[in-house]
Amino acid sequence: MPSPSAPRRTARPVLALVAACVTLAALVLPSTAVLAAPPNTPPGTPSAPDKPAEDNQEKPEKPEVWTGYPGTNTAHDTYGYPWPAAPDCNEASIGSGCVNDGLGFFQGQCTSWVAYRVSQRNGVAFSNWYAGRHWGNASEWAKVAKGAKIAANKVPAPGAIGWYARGHVSYVESVNTDGSVVISEMNTDGHNGFVVHTVYPGDSSWPDKFIHVADVVPVDYTAPEAPGDPSARSVKGGVRVDWSKSADDLGTTGYTVRRDGIVVAETARPGWTDRRASAGQPYSYSVTAHDAAGNVSAAATTRLALGTRAPARLAAPYLKGTAVSVAMGDATVVCGLRGGPRDQRVGCTRRTPRGPELVRAGREVGWGTETSRTFVAGRDGKVWFCRDVAAGGRSAHACLPFDLATRSWGFDRRDRYRPALDRVTWLATTNGPAACGATGDRATCSVMGQQGWHTPKRADRALPGDPLSRAFVPTRDGVAFCRVVSARAACAELGTRGGWDKDVLAGRDVAHGRWVTGETGPELVAATGRGRVAVEVDPAPRTPKRTLVHRLS
Structure with a gap:
């Protein structure tokens, strides 16, 4: 549809179901050019011409007739739109009876409604010359907003302008918790129609972008900066992860900590102690910051150095x-x-x-x-x-x-x-150093002995268990692969015979904790420090039987 500067047309174009909004050029006369109406008559109603009086003959009084269409009347009665009887004119032609609304737009058009609503509710003197720019047709608003450094994105907000690439604008009245928005819009039918309705993402009435001139409730669409200076170090009873505070324009609300890619904590302050990290294990920690709007920063990553x-x-x-x-x-x-x-x-x-x-x-x-x-x-x-x-x-x-x-x-x-391997845990055995890790969900170790390096088969009989509970623990004769399986402490040993033994299980309803080397074998210490489950996997000489020890303290 042409802009206000286009040549005058003599024939009115056919309007689509949802008409494109066209602005009024600066040369159009202001709204004071509307014909005067008699008192107590809705604005926009033309005055009747003077008629000669008839001899004492009274005619029945005719009802008042509104010259506009019900849409602008509804907007006036509901939201105070100043032009309740805007003429249904050919908005594509300046001389077709369209009237300036005083803001540089045609009365009854979508641009006029949005300019009025933004000025009324948002407290911004919005017009066709806002921010020193000529906003023009509705189809141009996103481009004009970008040039004026006004945010235009996919994030709805109360008070934002809904923009449609086809050449239409609406006003966001509210944003619902289910992701839908309530919008008000005018000239939806090409005849000053007005409607307030709820739209959902994917609907034909869902805006292509939201222009944030001055939102009623500011929306934070900027992600926080990544947490700075991340570090991890072994401390008594776990691993201490520290980082510096993340910056955000409206403030961060918390941090998410991941160990080896798995979420282990949500905390509101920088720094957290992992009480479930087992001794002697290498870990990779990443921290992201988030704000109240759900924006998430880039991850800051650190590794726990062994030793x-x-x-x-x-x-x-x-x-x-x-x-x-x-x-x-x-x-x-x-x-x-x-x-x-x-x-x-x-x-x-x-x-x-x-x-x-x-x-x-x-x-x-x-x-x-x-x-x-x-x-x-x-x-x-x-x-x-x-x-x-x-x-x-x-x-x-x-x-x-x-x-x-x-x-x-x-x-x-x-x-x-x-x-x-995904990651390597180094341990000391009676034969020499051992490099242990996992290939997928299965454990494997390479042990250096007098005859060189020896790599047994994977511990295929050992159940994977909870990924966050896995650890390799030195035993008297070798290495144990330990974890929590179905709420029980479980360890499979790589013994002196060079192969993996079956799982040894201990305890019931065991909570995930940290593995340490105990007096009799691996021990699982609850994160609270109040419970302890010991799993004895060391065999007696020439006795393949394993002894189970369950101790709570």
Whole structure:
């Protein structure tokens, strides 16, 4: 449909069921050009011409006739629309009887109604020249709003303008909890029709966009910034995850914490302690912020570094954040990374009567993948620097020993390349370091012994259990794969015979907690710290039978 600046047409075009709204050009006369009406007559009713008086003959009084259409009358009676009898004119032609509404639009058009309603309810002097822009036809409003830096998006809000690409605008009266909105709109039939109704996403009357000139209730459609400086560290009884406060224009309402991609907590403040994180396990934590409107920020991710962070005074010789304390019986050794990306080295510091002594590896040592490398306290008086070394999309386990007795570094012992695990948990066994993880829902471990690396079959007989409860726990003779299965504590052991045994179950109605190494075997400690279930999986010599121990304290 043409804009107000189009040439005059002599023939009126055929109107569609929902007519496009056309603005009034600035040259059109104001609304004061309406013919004067007699007192007590609805505005817009033309005055009757003077007639000669007849001789004392009275005629029955004729009812008042409204020259407009019922739509503008309804809008006037319901919302105070100032032009109750707007003429049903050819809005495509300036000289067809259309009247200026004083806001730069034609009376009875959708643009006139929306301009009036925004000015009335939102308290904004909206007109065809709002924000220094010529708004023109309804079809142009989204483009004009963008140029004026006024938000136009898919988010409805009370007081927003509903915009339709076909050339129509409506006004959002309210937003319902079920996602529908109540809109008011004029000239829906091409004859000043007016309607207030509820529309749902996908309806033909659902706006293509919502223009937020000045919403009655501000809608927050901006997501918070990602939480900053995320970190994770082992603490007594769990893992402490910290991050800095997220910024948002209207404020954040909370944070969602995920461990290895699974939601574990909702918290209103930065920082949270994971009381269900098992000891000695590598975890990846991500934190997102959300606001009251449901907008979600990008995720901030951190990983729990294996090992205990070394004191600052002993960590000085190593790269920042890489030094860890390794407990070797009654002694403590501090180990970490040295050198740089082009000269990768490691070292360990041990205490002597003469003070701390730093022993460096005499050759370059590949650091391996960041998420897998750690220092493992062996049961043979050695500290092992273990990690995954990637090559061609596959990985190999590698461990380098540091002998405390001789204060010397040995040589790398590498496993053959195989598909990488989702994540690697390093443990010390009686045979040597073990790299454990999961392939899908099944556990597997590679153990380094005197004859090299040995990888048994997956623990296919062990039920997957709760993903958040899974942990690998060292036992007297090997490694146990533990988790909660059907509200029972369950562990399957990779023993000295080199294979996985059947699950050992203990307890009833067991709540998810954290796994630790107990006196008799793995123990599941409830998150509250009040309950404890012990599962003894260590066999007596030459006795394959397992003993179940259920203890609550």
